[in-house]
Structures are given as C-alpha cells and as structure tokens.
Amino acid sequence: MSVVDIIIEALSWIFILSGAGFVVVGAFGILRLPGFWLRLHAASVSESAGVILLVIGMCLQAGATLITVKLIIIGVFLFITGPTSTHAIANAALVTGLRPVEGKGLVGVEPEPLISDEGDNG
Numbered sequence: 803m804s805v806v807d808i809i810i811e812a813l814s815w816i817f818i819l820s821g822a823g824f825v826v827v828g829a830f831g832i833l834r835l836p837g838f839w840l841r842l843h844a845a846s847v848s849e850s851a852g853v854i855l856l857v858i859g860m861c862l863q864a865g866a867t868l869i870t871v872k873l874i875i876i877g878v879f880l881f882i883t884g885p886t887s888t889h890a891i892a893n894a895a896l897v898t899g900l901r902p903v904e905g906k907g908l909v910g911v912e913p914e915p916l917i918s919d920e921g922d923n924g
C-alpha cells in the first residue's frame with residue numbers, strides 16, 4: 803500500500819465519520835429540541851451536511867469507478883431534495899397557522915400587502 807493510498811483511506815474515513823457525526827447530532831436534535839421549528843432546522847442542516855460528507859467519503863473509498871458516478875448522482879439528488887422537502891414542510895406548517903415563537907422583546911410584524919386597500923390605482 804503506497805502513501806497515496808493511505809492518505810486517501812484516511813481522508814475517506816475522516817469524511818465518513820464526520821458525516822455520520824452530523825447525522826447523529828441531527829438525530830439528537832430532533833429528539834431533544836423543543837418545538838416543531840427547531841426540530842425541522844436540526845433535521846435540515848444536519849441532513850444536508852451529513853449527506854455531503856458521507857458521499858465524499860464513500861466516493862474516496864470506491865475510487866474511480868462506476869460506483870463513484872452513481873454515488874455522485876445519489877448525492878446530488880439528496881442534496882436537492884432535502885432542502886426542497888424541508889421548505890415544503892415549513893411552508894405547509896406556516897400556511898396552516900403554525901408560527902414560530904417570538905423571542906422576548908420581539909414583535910412579529912405581518913408583511914405589508916402588495917396592493918393597497920385604499921383604492922388608489924395611481
């Protein structure tokens with residue numbers, strides 16, 4: 803085993819263990835954090851970071867093969883669909899009336915309407 807192979811092996815395990823660490827921390831966040839919005843944030847951030855690191859580590863393990871191409875395609879798919887699904891869930895929760903809790907001293911201000919109610923057209 804050459805020095806380059808040892809470095810690639812070490813890097814791949816660093817990426818795999820780091821990705822697994824992100825996923826485990828995200829799982830604890832989902833279990834321990836109070837409220838829907840904090841849990842959704844923990845799941846989203848840890849899933850995106852974990853997937854990227856895991857796929858990089860597995861690509862380094864696989865080498866320059868067809869498996870690496872398949873892993874990259876799977877990684878791109880997960881990287882696109884993860885934030886998209888999180889956004890869809892958050893939007894659905896917001897539309898149904900579930901609002902984040904305001905911090906102490908903060909006042910939630912509704913956005914101003916795009917069209918004025920005064921009847922002015924000009």
